[in-house]
Amino acid sequence: MEDESIVLSREDINNIVADVRASVQAIEKGSKLRKHIMNMVSMNNIMRAFIYNYSMDVDCKTIQEKLLQTVLAVEARRDRKFLIADIEVLKEAVEKYDVLLFSATEEQVSEIALFVKNNSGDCKYIVKHGKELKSSRN
Structure with a gap:
C-alpha cells in the first residue's frame, strides 16, 4: 500500500x-x-479517532459515546426520527467537535483524517449502505 497523506x-x-x-x-x-x-457518523468517527490517538478528557469520550448511541438509536427507528433528547446530544457533540477541530493543528486533523480513512474497516460500527448498520466486532 502506498503511503498516502491527506x-x-x-x-x-x-x-x-x-x-x-x-x-x-x-x-x-x-x-x-x-x-x-x-455527517453525524463522520463526526463520530473523527471524535473516536482523536480519543484513540490523543489523550482526551473524559468529557470528550462521554459525548462521543452518547453520539454513537444516538446515531444507532435513530437508525434503528423505522422513521429515522430524531427526538428532542437526540437533538440535544447532537448539539452537545457539535460544540465539542467544533472545539476539538479548532484546537487541533492542521497536521493533527490531517493525521486523524488519514487514520479514519485507513481504519474505517476496523471501527466498531460502520455504515455500509442504505439503512444498514453493521458491527465488525462483537
Whole structure:
C-alpha cells in the first residue's frame, strides 16, 4: 500500500464543522435525509479517532459515546426520527467537535483524517449502505 497523506487546510476544517452544524439545524427542522446521519457518523468517527490517538478528557469520550448511541438509536427507528433528547446530544457533540477541530493543528486533523480513512474497516460500527448498520466486532 502506498503511503498516502491527506492534507486539510483550515478552510477544509471550517467546511467540515459548517456541514455538521447545517445538518443539526436541518434535523431540528425535521429533515430525515441520509446525508445528515452520515455527517453525524463522520463526526463520530473523527471524535473516536482523536480519543484513540490523543489523550482526551473524559468529557470528550462521554459525548462521543452518547453520539454513537444516538446515531444507532435513530437508525434503528423505522422513521429515522430524531427526538428532542437526540437533538440535544447532537448539539452537545457539535460544540465539542467544533472545539476539538479548532484546537487541533492542521497536521493533527490531517493525521486523524488519514487514520479514519485507513481504519474505517476496523471501527466498531460502520455504515455500509442504505439503512444498514453493521458491527465488525462483537
